Amino acid sequence: MPTGEAHPRRVGGRIRSQDAHDAVLAAAIELVEELGYQAVTIEGIANRADVAKSTIYRWWKSKALLVLDGYRTAVGQRMPEPDTGSLAGDLTAFATALYGVSEHPLRVRTLRGLMAEAQLDPAFAQPFREWVESRRAVVLTLLTRGAERGELPADADLEAATDHLFGLFWYRLLVGHRPLTAKEAPAHVAQLLQGLGGTESR
Amino acid sequence: MPTGEAHPRRVGGRIRSQDAHDAVLAAAIELVEELGYQAVTIEGIANRADVAKSTIYRWWKSKALLVLDGYRTAVGQRMPEPDTGSLAGDLTAFATALYGVSEHPLRVRTLRGLMAEAQLDPAFAQPFREWVESRRAVVLTLLTRGAERGELPADADLEAATDHLFGLFWYRLLVGHRPLTAKEAPAHVAQLLQGLGGTESR
Amino acid sequence: MPTGEAHPRRVGGRIRSQDAHDAVLAAAIELVEELGYQAVTIEGIANRADVAKSTIYRWWKSKALLVLDGYRTAVGQRMPEPDTGSLAGDLTAFATALYGVSEHPLRVRTLRGLMAEAQLDPAFAQPFREWVESRRAVVLTLLTRGAERGELPADADLEAATDHLFGLFWYRLLVGHRPLTAKEAPAHVAQLLQGLGGTESR
Amino acid sequence: MPTGEAHPRRVGGRIRSQDAHDAVLAAAIELVEELGYQAVTIEGIANRADVAKSTIYRWWKSKALLVLDGYRTAVGQRMPEPDTGSLAGDLTAFATALYGVSEHPLRVRTLRGLMAEAQLDPAFAQPFREWVESRRAVVLTLLTRGAERGELPADADLEAATDHLFGLFWYRLLVGHRPLTAKEAPAHVAQLLQGLGGTESR
DNA sequence: CATTAACCGAGACGGTACGTCATGTCTTGGC
């Protein structure tokens, strides 16, 4: 998966330096961890990565896109797509993994920064939304599979259920009024499914 | 009226200009509406309000605190504290009002901007959190009253339920992947109460 | 001699506080000594003197006038008017006292600050010039007396001689390329008088 | 050409804009002429020169250094190094040129401003002193040459003589109690040389 | 194998807003 941005057919010229590209991503992640998203600047990243500012701009349009990219690269595709056989099991596994993010300061800082940027920079809102959608899709898949197995009423609002799950997660993450621990996941999932009229509580 | 910041008992000195104070708040709100939170600057507010920058800094430490103040002043204490006699009724009334915020672009812009700022500016995070808590408290009150009436199991997690309600709201607001309309409120409340094991669905 | 500025016949009201006035002068001198002329501010003086800023402005129009006033008060009328019987003796005594200023950091700092201010603030240039003239007058008196005694040619340019004396002093003081010590005074006076065609060298 | 500040060998980077550099110096001189040193601001210069403030700060640390630079550029190296064959001739030529500065308002304003700044800003004092020294050196050269030709006693204090010459000039310039005209130069030089015990008057 | 075009580093450029500072004026209540 080509990070940075795709570019048109080259007809000559030096090829882009993979080293520079990787150094930038690594520097970005490091700096977010050290300083927090807000305090990181493009100039700072360029210095840390020993790279020219223009090289960064050639690949990424904004700090937000760069950090999002770095986050994906560093943290990887950690969102699991569990398949335990039951909807409750699948959702609990997912939620447990999701809530676990709260225990990693780098991830917390990054997610909060990215969400903030999505509010402030319209150009970033869309890529961010797409990334969010890709994570919502995982949950929707689990729910759909459960519904197909008859574990949910036919008229259950799966979209809303997904938003409930992520909504709680983000709300706690962003407001920080109380921590969110992996232990709470099963109870929340149970409550969610019961709210949907699921059959798991029998 | 908790606007600007309270300051200790004056023992002399020119009295604070109410005109300047009000003009600043009004200008802040106007500009957020016109340009969006991000594009608003303290200098811009000072110009619009025909007030010196230093006057603004004397009373508000940051754009975020100023806008939060202006938001409270302009929008007022609109969060209702309904008392319909039933928990379902109370929550539905509240949620309907809450979701209604989505229909006012100014409020949406402001809330998104403030939430973003709370992520980026640690100094603002706390005042913001306090404001959020004051709104959570309303819902907690409703839930507590319902529980006392026996409408909820004794062991229901009211805090989590509150976060579910606001979580969905904010998640939709911030990500913007789908609109949030007041019509959805009753269904969400029903689902929430059913998840809590409430007796309302009988 | 009324320092500050004279004010019209009072027709009632609280009498001006001599305490406040003196405290201001003292604070000004202290602060110039501690921080240097440049770093002293009216606000700082007001704080140090425990006096309102407006009280200072009521008496003095600018920091420069205040410091000049304070300088006169603190340093006093130290410029001697020697009468040794010979022009060379008189001038040497005067020059020795003048050069001695260089050894007092407070006086050096103050004089340099005042001269600077006279360049930058046209409103201060005139009072400053008058003060300078009052010191020039002392030397002119000595020279005139010497001329009347026949110690100088009739056509000697006494004004120019005065400026030579003060010019060297100020130049060294302001540029600071080399110190000016009281020991040098006799040689300079001798040179000056010889330049004027005086009879002292016999 | 010692303009702006010399900077280390470039190893890359956009080349320094000569246009911007020149425009800044020109604007600085113009504004000093129009408004006087005191009223000129860095922001004003930036506006007039159509240049970013940061560009100015990149090359000059203060208004004083910028104006000094502009003054050297605009006025050029006007201090002559006359060689008339006699010390009296040389000094008279020099003094005449020096006194002539008084007739150019721009130069007067600039010199007074720079001298003032040197008193107030320690960081500027040194560069200013160096510039002053470079002008003193010219006179010292003339005197030394004269001494070598036997026109002065062996023990004459050439440094003091130099300070006498410049001292009178600056004193009149700064205090402004009486004008200084080129016509006075010969008389002052004659007096100076006679004070030194020179042989020129025979 | 030379050309050539895009890459890279460095860093100057025009901008914009920042938050601070001191100014001199004013408006209170108290003496």
Place this chain on the structure above:
DNA sequence: GCCAAGACATGACGTACCGTCTCGGTTAATG
């Protein structure tokens, strides 16, 4: 009417990053 207190409008400060640009120099693929 003076005084302390301190809010006010003003305006420049020097800083920090932004995103763009212009260099000299490098490095492939193309012709």
